[in-house]
Amino acid sequence: MESEANGADRKPMSILEVEEWRRCAHQMVDFIADYYRDIATFPVRSQVEPGYLKALLPEAAPEDPEKLDDVLADVRTKILPGITHWQSPSFFAYYPSNGSTAGYLGEMLSGGLNVIGFSWISSPAATELETIVLDWLGKLLELPQQFLSCGGGSGVIQGTASEAVCVVLLAARRRSALKLMAQGILECEAFGKLSAYVSDQTHFCVQKAAQIAGVAANLRVIPTDSSTNFALSPSALRKALAEDIASGYTPFFLCGTVGTTSSAAVDPLGELGDIAQEHELWFHVDAAYAGNACICPENRHNLEGVDKADSYCMNPHKWLLCNFDCSTLWVKHPKFLTDALSTRPEVLRNKATDANAVVDLKDLQIPLGRRFRSLKLWFIMRLYGASGLRSYIRNHISAAKHLESLIIASDRFEMVVPRNFSLVCFRLKAHEDDSARGNTLNATLLEAVNIRGECFLTHTILDGVYTLRMAVGSTRTELQHVKDAWAIINHEADRLISIS
Amino acid sequence: MESEANGADRKPMSILEVEEWRRCAHQMVDFIADYYRDIATFPVRSQVEPGYLKALLPEAAPEDPEKLDDVLADVRTKILPGITHWQSPSFFAYYPSNGSTAGYLGEMLSGGLNVIGFSWISSPAATELETIVLDWLGKLLELPQQFLSCGGGSGVIQGTASEAVCVVLLAARRRSALKLMAQGILECEAFGKLSAYVSDQTHFCVQKAAQIAGVAANLRVIPTDSSTNFALSPSALRKALAEDIASGYTPFFLCGTVGTTSSAAVDPLGELGDIAQEHELWFHVDAAYAGNACICPENRHNLEGVDKADSYCMNPHKWLLCNFDCSTLWVKHPKFLTDALSTRPEVLRNKATDANAVVDLKDLQIPLGRRFRSLKLWFIMRLYGASGLRSYIRNHISAAKHLESLIIASDRFEMVVPRNFSLVCFRLKAHEDDSARGNTLNATLLEAVNIRGECFLTHTILDGVYTLRMAVGSTRTELQHVKDAWAIINHEADRLISIS
CATH class of the missing domain: 3.40.640.10 (Type I PLP-dependent aspartate aminotransferase-like (Major domain))
Structure with a gap:
């Protein structure tokens, strides 16, 4: 009994042995940092088809332990293609999910304490x-x-x-x-x-x-x-x-x-x-x-x-x-x-x-x-300060204002409602007597933009009007990313109009 | 307009600039690894009094950014004393919260992708x-x-x-x-x-x-x-x-x-x-x-x-x-x-x-x-394998069995119900004609054990009987931690009985 327990109880240590934990966590930090570094190389909206992953993974858990390197290789080749990259600076869909260095540090500490x-x-x-x-x-x-x-x-x-x-x-x-x-x-x-x-x-x-x-x-x-x-x-x-x-x-x-x-x-x-x-x-x-x-x-x-x-x-x-x-x-x-x-x-x-x-x-x-989620907020408010947070918000609103001005100045696009905060709701103008065609045109434009993978926008319908939504608010979004997206939208609009 | 946005939009980069993120995340890994290394030096159940933290922190968020080193120093001196250390190998309270290297890596990746x-x-x-x-x-x-x-x-x-x-x-x-x-x-x-x-x-x-x-x-x-x-x-x-x-x-x-x-x-x-x-x-x-x-x-x-x-x-x-x-x-x-x-x-x-x-x-x-919580489960099943997970469970059950045998062999303690899985429910025997006194005695014993800070148990009441619960299941709990806790419980029981 005693010896059985002694023989067996070495295992749990390797499950959270401190120096091994440290080494593996450092490895994961580099993996994620490299992901951020390379994020612009991935299509923003995932391009996989439903059911893609089932074909790539075994049907059951392995009986014996595998190696971290192998798991990370699978993350790279099998998981990342199925990710819609919310942290991409060219993510303008829905409303954003805001990661940051401070927020992540708070998340890390919360997970480490695991209380x-x-x-x-x-x-x-x-x-x-x-x-x-x-x-x-x-x-x-x-x-x-x-x-x-x-x-x-x-x-x-x-x-x-x-x-x-x-x-x-x-x-x-x-x-x-x-x-x-x-x-x-x-x-x-x-x-x-x-x-x-x-x-x-x-x-x-x-x-x-x-x-x-x-x-x-x-x-x-x-x-x-x-x-x-x-x-x-x-x-x-x-x-x-x-x-x-x-x-x-x-x-x-x-x-x-x-x-x-x-x-x-x-x-x-x-x-x-x-x-x-x-x-x-x-x-x-x-x-x-x-x-x-x-x-x-x-x-x-x-x-x-x-x-x-x-x-x-x-x-x-x-x-x-x-x-x-x-x-x-x-x-x-x-x-x-x-x-x-x-x-x-x-x-x-x-x-x-x-x-x-x-x-x-x-x-x-x-x-x-x-x-222990308050750690994140505490880190954020301390590490950026109230002034840093305000400036962050203002940068996005300022970039959204710029986009609004481009749309207003454009011949073929129009704002559907005035910009509020950092959300820009716009569309290709349609003949007033053919709203169904206008809606189809804009839905087609949205998909043409998104399928390219360089940016990701979503839509809404306001009073029957199909509307493109561009929410400027991803952590690393700068004015240039908004300009780039606008160029893509215009490029696809050119193609669409030349076809139709 | 343009220049205002250009001038301002350098800020968000520093909020998630890749190499800064990498450096800070590495620093946090070491902070948490050191915490695990030193975890036995903290009282398992926090010993602070209600309201302790309010006196230690400012009343408002800082206007200007602070330094990570200062925040981490505060974590050490102000937050850790208020932590009940669920990851301590001498945590036997409630049911455990199970951290592991693989689980944490999955958590890190989920937080990093932030989808x-x-x-x-x-x-x-x-x-x-x-x-x-x-x-x-x-x-x-x-x-x-x-x-x-x-x-x-x-x-x-x-x-x-x-x-x-x-x-x-x-x-x-x-x-x-x-x-x-x-x-x-x-x-x-x-x-x-x-x-x-x-x-x-x-x-x-x-x-x-x-x-x-x-x-x-x-x-x-x-x-x-x-x-x-x-x-x-x-x-x-x-x-x-x-x-x-x-x-x-x-x-x-x-x-x-x-x-x-x-x-x-x-x-x-x-x-x-x-x-x-x-x-x-x-x-x-x-x-x-x-x-x-x-x-x-x-x-x-x-x-x-x-x-x-x-x-x-x-x-x-x-x-x-x-x-x-x-x-x-x-x-x-x-x-x-x-x-x-x-x-x-x-x-x-x-x-x-x-x-x-x-x-x-x-x-x-x-x-x-x-x-993206499934990453944790995927990492765990792959990095430990089904065999590793079974062996992990068996170690805890084996240690709980050992504790049960010590209680059964003891003159003054008794099992309240037979052990199931890795949960041991026991108490100091009481005179059958004085159940209230038996309950008070056991409640006093529990508090005497917990206030020492070397281990943490909780209680329940079964059919009116105040019962000590020892859940053997924290990640790093080995047989020796169970034995140590048993020695503490006995030591406090000695003191209690000598007083009464």
């Missing part, structure tokens, strides 16, 4: 640093004090904005259901009476959250149009509320957006907030992408009215140099989240929790375990 | 490798073919077992609610009729998932006791089902556990599965910790009956050398998950998705964005 910070005692620094850096970031955004720890609020890092809106929707559902239950209504019946409000430009994660919470049947999707540049109209909201109240529904939740996914539209937070307060709605502000820009004073006006919100979310992984994932959520009243999500099992009981001396962040999110 | 694999096209390799490695792992576990891609099933990596059970509960809710709705019942009323079944040993994440899904009112918690070693009794389940059916409820969900959180109890999956099939319940098997051990043939019998389950979850980050987070979920019918969670917004439309040629993994989870 699971579900409750304070499970790693006090993980909980406390999160509170501190979210206060820091909240101050950079000039969030009202009620969102910060000193004002009774709370910041908490979620994985994604989808999770953030899910937890606040659940908190709101609980808060409003309790009121109805106090009137003798069963909880499940209460769910059937609750109505929520978004615009047709609101991120689809709110729809998903409503499905999860079981309140999707009464999610009102308010149409927008170009008259408000696709922002939610307060009068349309008032009308929807009045109809629902007349029909016996209990409005409970409103989501406003700063920088919509399609076109970076900005909802009028102040007016929406007034309506929310009047009707006791939970008012959530989703600023996943554009919120980051509001650390610059010249952009801060987009957040005016956020003081009337109950919760505010933004994704530093989108545009604040934070490696994915890191979605920062602030709430004024964390109590409503813990009411909806808290559990206190015996196995996690400890002195600090029992004494209510600490916050256990597991109670402000869906998962139990959580990584 | 967001919500849909296939957003990085085909991320989706395809996930399917492939979950097939590999499923085969190591001898999961039935219906869980694998070749059998129409699907594996998908979630962050935590909490998220896994949440998505399957939502899928089950949708499936059963649709049946009721077909009878003319409103969706929200259907939720009120659905009843779910767990034992009092089931992980509390199922309770949380039921709260989220709005079906917690009819979550039946079936008591267990020492007669089944705290496993769920099929006859008790049948009784609960009969009562609910008689009262007009529609039973829809059952969770069985292989390796409960408290005592690693194993529910009888075969019998539970028969009952589930008879009543058309969604049968989920949570094997977060112990499932990993079932890659060894001698432990595989614990999964007998899993072929009757609809979904199976286990956490390689708990005991399969995978850095946190990585929770692997397999389902037989992914369609039910997509029915509950799918969204198809215009901005994500693409040829492959429209042609139904691919799976978009965002539709099998709550968040939209997702990291």
Whole structure:
């Protein structure tokens, strides 16, 4: 028994033997640095066909250990062709995923410590640093004090904005259901009476959250149009509320957006907030992408009215140099989240929790375990400084402005909506009497550009108009990359027009 | 305009300039390697008091960039004291968080590529490798073919077992609610009729998932006791089902556990599965910790009956050398998950998705964005091989067996339940006529051991009995660390008994 254990227990050491770990991790650093160095040699959008990888890999795990060099060779030849290179400076699709040196260093440290910070005692620094850096970031955004720890609020890092809106929707559902239950209504019946409000430009994660919470049947999707540049109209909201109240529904939740996914539209937070307060709605502000820009004073006006919100979310992984994932959520009243999500099992009981001396962040999110993600934000704010972060945002906006000016000056292209932040929505002009042909033309142009592999853009449809989206925000994107992409777009437009 | 952009756009380069990135990342590798080298010098459970960090850090982010050396110095002096060292070989608390060289390399690469694999096209390799490695792992576990891609099933990596059970509960809710709705019942009323079944040993994440899904009112918690070693009794389940059916409820969900959180109890999956099939319940098997051990043939019998389950979850980050987070979920019918969670917004439309040629993994989870976590599993299975992984599990179980033999041989300690896998549940014997005193004595012993900082154990309560839990499963834990902890426990027991 003893000798068996002794004989066997040498193995785990080689599984995390320190000097071997050091050597292999150095090797991986060089592998990734070389990837960054060579990134422009890969097609930005992966060009593989569905199912490509299955043919290249064995059907089962190997019985015996393989060598790192062999695995890295496979990464090079089999994995990289299947990568869409979000870190390429010519990535203009969706909204970006922002890696940086500081963000990566924080990620490395988090992975190395490998702590699971579900409750304070499970790693006090993980909980406390999160509170501190979210206060820091909240101050950079000039969030009202009620969102910060000193004002009774709370910041908490979620994985994604989808999770953030899910937890606040659940908190709101609980808060409003309790009121109805106090009137003798069963909880499940209460769910059937609750109505929520978004615009047709609101991120689809709110729809998903409503499905999860079981309140999707009464999610009102308010149409927008170009008259408000696709922002939610307060009068349309008032009308929807009045109809629902007349029909016996209990409005409970409103989501406003700063920088919509399609076109970076900005909802009028102040007016929406007034309506929310009047009707006791939970008012959530989703600023996943554009919120980051509001650390610059010249952009801060987009957040005016956020003081009337109950919760505010933004994704530093989108545009604040934070490696994915890191979605920062602030709430004024964390109590409503813990009411909806808290559990206190015996196995996690400890002195600090029992004494209510600490916050256990597991109670402000869906998962139990959580990584030490605040390290990334801490590294970023310290290593770039607030001034460095502002300058980073300004460079992208400035490059987007330049693109906008080229489009406006162009004969054949047009802006579909005015540029907001660093998102440029444009298209090849179409004959007004043939919108279907215009849409096909632009879809064809998009694919012609993307298939070349030199840059990657995506699209949206605004009021029926097929629109090219160019989000300038990848970490290493400079003005020259925008100019290069514009030259490619023009080149393909030439070809397309000469054919048709 | 041009010159302004040119002048400014040098900055982003320094934010991810390749050679600087390389140099800094190498520096971080050495920092973490030194941490592993010195890990035994830190108290395993952090000894700080609540609020310690606030006093040590500024109230706001710096305006100007700071130096990496200064940040790392702060990590050393301010953060590390607030860390509970999950990677310490003397960490025996909760269930472990398993870092490894291979797991970390996969994590590094995932962070470096920094792709967001919500849909296939957003990085085909991320989706395809996930399917492939979950097939590999499923085969190591001898999961039935219906869980694998070749059998129409699907594996998908979630962050935590909490998220896994949440998505399957939502899928089950949708499936059963649709049946009721077909009878003319409103969706929200259907939720009120659905009843779910767990034992009092089931992980509390199922309770949380039921709260989220709005079906917690009819979550039946079936008591267990020492007669089944705290496993769920099929006859008790049948009784609960009969009562609910008689009262007009529609039973829809059952969770069985292989390796409960408290005592690693194993529910009888075969019998539970028969009952589930008879009543058309969604049968989920949570094997977060112990499932990993079932890659060894001698432990595989614990999964007998899993072929009757609809979904199976286990956490390689708990005991399969995978850095946190990585929770692997397999389902037989992914369609039910997509029915509950799918969204198809215009901005994500693409040829492959429209042609139904691919799976978009965002539709099998709550968040939209997702990291490239399958790299970790791929690296682990290749670099250690199936044989290395089995030997790793066996070493821990062997060390736990040794501890069990010491406890059984001891005069003053006793096992509270028989050891299962690598979890040892024990206590100082108490006079049978004074259970309160016995509980206090053991709670005092636990705190006396933990405050020393040389090892970290946690507790549970089984049938009213305060129980010390020693989970042998940290990556670098060897037999000697178990022996050392046992010596400390005995030393403190001596002191305690001499005082009392």
